[in-house]
Every structure is written in C-alpha cells, then in structure tokens.
Amino acid sequence: MVRAARTYLGRFLPSRHDYQSLHSAWKTDLLSGITVGIVALPLALAFGVSSGVGAEAGLITAVVAGLVAAIMGGSNVQVSGPTGAMVVVLAPVVASHGAGSIAVVSLLAGLLVCALGLSGLGRAVAFIPWPVVEGFTLGIAAIIFLQQVPMATGTAGVPGENTLLSAIGSASRSSFPTALQTLAVVAGVAAVMLLLPRLHKALPASLIAVLLATVAADLLRLDIPRIGALPHSLPTPAMPAFDASPVGGLLMPAVSIAALAAIESLLSARVASGMVGPDGRPTGAYVPDRELTGQGLASMATAFFGGMPATGAIARTAVNVRSGAKTRLSAIVHALVLLAIIYLAAGLVGRIPLAVLSGILMVTATRMVSRRTVNAVLRSTRADAAVFVLTALITVAFDLIVAIEIGLAAAAVFTLRKFASLSGVQREEIPGERVPGDKHIAIFRLDGAMFFGAAERVLQEINKVQDIQVAIIRLSQLRMLDATGAHTLVEVISALELRGVTVLLKGVQPQHLDLVTNVGVIRSLRHHKHLFTALAAAVEHARSHVRPNADAGAAAS
Incomplete structure (x- = not known):
C-alpha cells in the first residue's frame, strides 16, 4: 500500500522527464522566458490594479505563482499568473470583504484546486462544450473592457456595483480636463499596441506602449493617477490572518475561484498542447491532474506573500510557445525576470499612469475574442448559437460560475433533445x-x-x-x-x-x-x-x- 501511494503521488512531482529537451533547447528557452517576462509585466500590474488588490499583489502573483506552477504544473509550456478572468471574480470579493481577504481566499481556493487534481478530476474539462467556452470567453472579455472605464476616464468605480452600471456611472462622472488626458493616454497605448506588431511581430508592443506613454505623461506633466510606490523586494512570507467569522463568508467565493482556476488553467493547457512552435512541432501533451495540483500549490504559495489566486494564462502561454519554448525553464525564467524588476526597477514602475494599464487591458480584452470564432459558433446550429449567446450574457450580467453552470445545463438540454430526436x-x-x-x-x-x-x-x-x-x-x-x-x-x-x-x-x-x-x-x-x-x-x-x-x-x- 505504501508503494502504491508513493507511485500515485509520484505522478504529481517534478521529474527528469520535465526537462528532457533542455540540453538542446536551453538557449531558446532563456530567450522565450525573457520575452514572456517583458510581456507579463504590464499585464500583471494591470490585473492587480483592476482586481482591487493593487499592482504590488499582481506582480508578486506573477513571480511566485509563475515559478511554483512552472515547476509543479502538468504542462511544459504553460505560463501562470494573474488573469483577466480571475480579476472579474476577485473584484466583488475585494469590494465586500476588503483586499486583506484575498490571501485567505487564495489559500482556500488553492487547497480546493489541489484536491480536484488529487481526486483525478482534471480530465473533466474535456466535457465542457465549445460554445460554452467561447461564450464564457466573450463574456469575460466584455467585463474586462468595462472594468477599465473608470481608470480610462480618471474616475473611481463604485465597489461591488455591476460592471456595466459602474462603467456607465464612471463615464457620466468624469470631469474635464482629467478625462481628456486619460482618454488620450488610453488611445495612444491602444494605437501603439495595434500598429507596432504590423511593423515587426517580435517587438514587445505592450512594454513599448508603457514606456512611451509614461515618458510622455512625465514630459507633458499630466496630472493623472499613477501606480504609486511599490516594494523593492518580496515581502516576508507569513500565514494569512484567519478570522472565524469572515472565513465563513469567504468559503463560497473560494469555491467559485477554485472552479474558475481549474477550468481556465486546464483550458489554457489544452489549447497550448495543440499549438506548434516556430519549428512546426507540437508542444506535446500535458497531465491534467498534475496541472491542477500545480496551480493549486501556486495559489497557496501566493497567499503567504500577499498575492492573489493564479491560473494558467493563455495569452502569455501563447507568447511562450510562439517564442520557441520547449521546457519549463522558459516559464521559470519569466518569473525570475519579473523578480529582477521588483528589486531593480520598482521606482520606475511606480511612475506608470493607471490609464496606461487601462489601455493595455482594453486591447487585451478585444484580442481575447476572435471574430472568426464568433461567426463560426453563430453559424453552426441554432442550439449551439443559443448556448454561446446565453453564456456570454449571463457572464456579463450575473456571475462567471453561474454562467458556466447555466451554459452547461443549456448545452446538456439541447444535446439530450438531439439524442431523443435521433432515437x-x-x-x-x-x-x-x-x-x-x-x-x-x-x-x-x-x-x-x-x-x-x-x-x-x-x-x-x-x-x-x-x-x-x-x-x-x-x-x-x-x-x-x-x-x-x-x-x-x-x-x-x-x-x-x-x-x-x-x-x-x-x-x-x-x-x-x-x-x-x-x-x-x-x-x-x-x-x-x-x-x-x-x-x-x-x-x-x-x-x-x-x-x-x-x-x-x-x-x-
């Protein structure tokens, strides 16, 4: 029995097999890691600010979770950290329980995700229908875009308010000339991110947009909100403060966050496994159950450093694959690059205007949705189109997990009707x-x-x-x-x-x-x-x- 338990747990632990291509790919992996780290910096800052826990928490999460998930996860090319979908879930929790509750939520959610992996439920993501996934993605993209309206207009959103109503309210409360300045910054960032890749795809458009917009804001002496002071080192690890009364109210948010972390991480890993690198070779398979335990451990680790829950990030993972990454070294280097930025450039990062991050996330949100994919779903069948639209609308109007549940239920009903008609x-x-x-x-x-x-x-x-x-x-x-x-x-x-x-x-x-x-x-x-x-x-x-x-x-x- 002891041997069987050791063999079973060994499936979730790092091994030499994780780095079998390292001898021939280490140079490419180093360059890929640096590239992904540069791309991840503005996203980590933006997601931290947008979720309400601050840029510091976003950066810490990208470092700690990115490192732990790279070593312990089930994919050789997955890059983990804060994501837009997680921001959508965390923002209401911060509004209701305060930013201090996120460490406890991250620890609880991490434990749940680990339990899902150990119980062998990692393959369950294969049963999520394509229209539900795409509707979910469209809804998340819409929410991320709407969440940036307060920062884009130089106003403060109302905590806990519906995203659409908050965006409308922020736009109506904006004042001249601050709104014009912040909107000009957003427009400039968007223009650089959209036009620069047409000149050369290898250029880090988001980082260049951050640098240009920050310099312009300083030279023009724009009076707009900035990120502010950041720590020059990682905080000392500490156990999250547990209080019996608040913890009870955090259990359900932790369940929702765990479900989202599991779904998003597995979907990202599944997409990455089907991608091909610059050499035309596929990235290879992933281990779903190990991916869950790795992501769970990553969220638990960030809790001790004051971070936020993390998941596999499809955008950064795609950059990693396209850069030629073959082993986990690339994701490890990405985390170390961000760590070096914390120790060497925290002061410069604090000068970045919040409107810059808003512009980056607005562009990121629009890129999450493929017009070709949307058209393909809408033109497939009436049932699939209905499931797609329903999932997207419920995601924006209510809740992400509720959207997945209703989307799955609707897809199941339509599928059963189809089976019944064929029987x-x-x-x-x-x-x-x-x-x-x-x-x-x-x-x-x-x-x-x-x-x-x-x-x-x-x-x-x-x-x-x-x-x-x-x-x-x-x-x-x-x-x-x-x-x-x-x-x-x-x-x-x-x-x-x-x-x-x-x-x-x-x-x-x-x-x-x-x-x-x-x-x-x-x-x-x-x-x-x-x-x-x-x-x-x-x-x-x-x-x-x-x-x-x-x-x-x-x-x-």
Whole structure:
C-alpha cells in the first residue's frame, strides 16, 4: 500500500522527464522566458490594479505563482499568473470583504484546486462544450473592457456595483480636463499596441506602449493617477490572518475561484498542447491532474506573500510557445525576470499612469475574442448559437460560475433533445413470405439511444399498436441504453403481457446484457426462452404462438 501511494503521488512531482529537451533547447528557452517576462509585466500590474488588490499583489502573483506552477504544473509550456478572468471574480470579493481577504481566499481556493487534481478530476474539462467556452470567453472579455472605464476616464468605480452600471456611472462622472488626458493616454497605448506588431511581430508592443506613454505623461506633466510606490523586494512570507467569522463568508467565493482556476488553467493547457512552435512541432501533451495540483500549490504559495489566486494564462502561454519554448525553464525564467524588476526597477514602475494599464487591458480584452470564432459558433446550429449567446450574457450580467453552470445545463438540454430526436421505435415488416396469422405479429426496432430523454416516447409509440398477439422487440440497433431505458423496457413488456401479448426480445447486445438482467427486463418476459439472437428464429417462434388462432379463424371462414 505504501508503494502504491508513493507511485500515485509520484505522478504529481517534478521529474527528469520535465526537462528532457533542455540540453538542446536551453538557449531558446532563456530567450522565450525573457520575452514572456517583458510581456507579463504590464499585464500583471494591470490585473492587480483592476482586481482591487493593487499592482504590488499582481506582480508578486506573477513571480511566485509563475515559478511554483512552472515547476509543479502538468504542462511544459504553460505560463501562470494573474488573469483577466480571475480579476472579474476577485473584484466583488475585494469590494465586500476588503483586499486583506484575498490571501485567505487564495489559500482556500488553492487547497480546493489541489484536491480536484488529487481526486483525478482534471480530465473533466474535456466535457465542457465549445460554445460554452467561447461564450464564457466573450463574456469575460466584455467585463474586462468595462472594468477599465473608470481608470480610462480618471474616475473611481463604485465597489461591488455591476460592471456595466459602474462603467456607465464612471463615464457620466468624469470631469474635464482629467478625462481628456486619460482618454488620450488610453488611445495612444491602444494605437501603439495595434500598429507596432504590423511593423515587426517580435517587438514587445505592450512594454513599448508603457514606456512611451509614461515618458510622455512625465514630459507633458499630466496630472493623472499613477501606480504609486511599490516594494523593492518580496515581502516576508507569513500565514494569512484567519478570522472565524469572515472565513465563513469567504468559503463560497473560494469555491467559485477554485472552479474558475481549474477550468481556465486546464483550458489554457489544452489549447497550448495543440499549438506548434516556430519549428512546426507540437508542444506535446500535458497531465491534467498534475496541472491542477500545480496551480493549486501556486495559489497557496501566493497567499503567504500577499498575492492573489493564479491560473494558467493563455495569452502569455501563447507568447511562450510562439517564442520557441520547449521546457519549463522558459516559464521559470519569466518569473525570475519579473523578480529582477521588483528589486531593480520598482521606482520606475511606480511612475506608470493607471490609464496606461487601462489601455493595455482594453486591447487585451478585444484580442481575447476572435471574430472568426464568433461567426463560426453563430453559424453552426441554432442550439449551439443559443448556448454561446446565453453564456456570454449571463457572464456579463450575473456571475462567471453561474454562467458556466447555466451554459452547461443549456448545452446538456439541447444535446439530450438531439439524442431523443435521433432515437425512436420503428415497426418493421416480417421478412420473407407471409403466412396466415402474420398480421397478429408486430416487429418493433429500437434505434439510437434508449435513455431517460427518449424512453417515455418509445413507451407511448409501442402502446398505440393494437390487435396483435406477439411482439418482437429488436434491440440490435440500440447504441445506448441506460437504467431508465431498461426500466422502460420492463414497463413495455409488462403492459403488453397484461394485454395478452407475448413479448420476444431479439438482439440484446453484450454490453447491455448485464444492465437488462439486473434491472429485470429478462425476468419480465413470460419465459426465459423468449430471448433470441436471430430474427428468423424469433419470427418462427412467434408464429408458433399465433398459428392455432389463425387456423381457427381460417376454419370458421
């Protein structure tokens, strides 16, 4: 048992296999790590400010979580840190419980994500439908964009207020000339980020936009809000302050954050596993359960440094892959680059205007949504388009986790309706030459899936048939059968037998045999020999049941 436990836990620990390509890829990984670190700096600052915990917490999270997740996670190319989706969930928590509660929430959420990984639920992300994922992404992008309106207009948002209402209120409260100055900064940042990649894709557009906008703000002496003072080192690790009363109110937010962290990290890792680097080779598979435990440990680690919950970041991961990263060294270097910035350039970073971060996040939000993808979903099927739109609207109007739950429920309902429409019962003609009495024999073929969504309709269709003495129910074309479907078969057989109709079953598939036996389908037959593998044998046996009646009818005539 000890050996088995050691083998099981070994799946979640670092190994030499994580760095098997390091001898040939270390130079590329170093350069990739530096590139990702430069890209991650403004995003980490922006997400920290936008969530309400401050730029310092965003930077600390990018360093600590980025390092821990790189070593302990299940992907060789995943880059972790603060993300826009997490900001959307954290902002209401900060508004309700204060910024000091985030360390406790991060620790609790990290524990839950670790538990999900250890329990083997990492592969569950594969069951999230594509329209739900894209609707969720569209909703998050809209929220991130709207959250930047207060900073973009030089005003303060109302904590805890709906994002859309807060954006409208901030725009209406903005005053001249501050709003014009901040909007000009936002426009300048957006222009640099959108136009610079057209000149050269390798240029770090977001970092250059930060530098140019900050210098311009200083030269023009713009009186606009800045990031402010940042620490010149990482804080000393400390246990988050637990208070029994507030912790109770943080449990549900922690569950929501854990669910979001798990979903976003696994989706990011899954997308990254299908990407190809500059050499045209795929990045390779990832381990879902280990990815969850790694992300959980990363969020727990940030809690001791005053950070915020972290997840896998698809934007930074994509940059990492496109830069040629092959091993975890790249993500480790990215965290070390940010750590060096904390120790060497904290004062300069504090001079960055908040409107600069607002512009970066607005552009980031628009890039999260692909017009081609949206058109593809909307043109797919009505059901998928409805799920996509519904998930996006609920994400903006209510809550991210509620949006996923309702999106999954809607997708499940539409899928079940589709399955039910493909399932049914067909009456077939008796093969070969007809003999007297055949009109009293009915052959029913069950198609598709006999499950709880279609079982009632099958029962009604068979019960409509009258004036028969023997019913042959063919199950060989039945692809899926669940307990409800098997129980419905029991009800069908019992109802027919009560009417004096002999029921014969033909073609029970091997994978369904245990189920129909355990539920009582075979036991409900009049005789255990009324189970056949060949239709000809079933028809011959059925004729033996009706021949006396047919002969009697013929003699009377």
